Amino acid sequence: MKGSKEFINNSTALKDISGLSEEYCHEIFENSGIPMMVLEDSVVSWGNKEFQKLTGYSNTELKGKNWNDLVFNENISIIMDLSIKNTPKISNKSNFSSKHKFNHLMNESTGKSLIFISHLPGKSGRIASIVSITDHDEVEKQLKFQANILENIQESVVVTGSHGMIKYWNEAATSIFGYSRDEVMGKSMAMICRENDEGKFLVTLKGISDGEKCAGEHECRRKDGSIIWMDVRTTEMFDEEGNQTGFLNVSKDITERKKVQNDMETALKEKEMLLDEIHGRVKNYIQMVLNFLEIQSKYLVDREDFGTIKDSKNRVNVMFFVHDCLFTTEDFATVEFSEYIQMITQNIVNSYTVTGGITFDVTVDNVLLDIETAVPCGLIVNELFTNSIKHAFPNGRKGHVVLNFSKDNHGICVLRVEDNGVGFQNVKVDKIGLNIVNSMVEALNGEINVSNHNGTSWVIKFRGSEY
Structure with a gap:
């Protein structure tokens, strides 16, 4: 403080300013919070503590230094221009970049400042006040950078006030909706909603303010009246104190995607209708075959021939049941195998009028099989299950039949059909049935x-x- 007072005392420009005391002048200059210096004929005679901090020089180093030494070469003309303007009571200001003492070592010390030079009445000296605007410039650059992003992204960005009036409208919004910025500013955003219902739009904003999420696909209206689909996200905006200032609406034109999606859905429905028609016709044809076999059985006399017709009907039913099961799945390509096996085994039990002497244990994993796998497997189950019922328990013998189907983590399916009857070698073998089993196992590439x-x-x- 002693050093600064000494410079004030030695500065003719600062003596006797409007009759103020030296101490009072000292307090004003040192505590202004603004870098300030006194110039006498473009030579620095004193600088306050903020000026010393800005330049990196002490007062001892500043005294006698030419003003030009504190700025970059490109700014000397600005300083010279200000220096020759010696009109009293006139303040001049200009932007310039100040030079730090250690600038050659620390480029980050370079700053951009706003300088005010005031001429003292009746004095040759001038007071220079310097306000750093480096941070201001950085903020301005950042804001311009962010604005450039908003103006160049493909999504529509619209900012409204709390009542839905448009305050910001980017270029993408103009491209998508057809309205220029001047046409929409200050108007309700409801104008681009399909229904253009401001009351309903305000209800939506009220819901967002109450915590409801606004994200999804909506129909909107362009300036020419055409309807487009937008993927919309609307959120609240707040100031630094947490007060709501409006809403940010970011939306993307998904009209083409929606059209493709609708076309795919239409094609899928048509495919489902076609498959439904095909399966219906196949079931009708199978039912016709079953009816023919039923009619033929009425004219049979030989009991063995009657049994052959019954076996044939059960084999046809295996294919009939698979079409019933297809309608319980969503893709018309897979069969819920446990349901399918239950239908087959129940049909066999009913067709052979099994009494209580034979019990059954049917356990099937809840797996999906495609139709190319399900039908051969169903025919195998039909033949083996039928063989146990017909031949394993002759003369009213009691017994137990087990059917188990499982699929492990490696995709290997295991079908097990077993009984505790008289044994395979002690009964008459249905050669047709065995041939069917062997053929179906071969079709499945199994063992x-x-x-x-x-x-x-x-x-x-x-x-x-695998499904």
């Missing part, structure tokens, strides 16, 4: 194992399709 220990056990393994 078959037969055991005759305490009855008959069939184990078939194959790789199932």
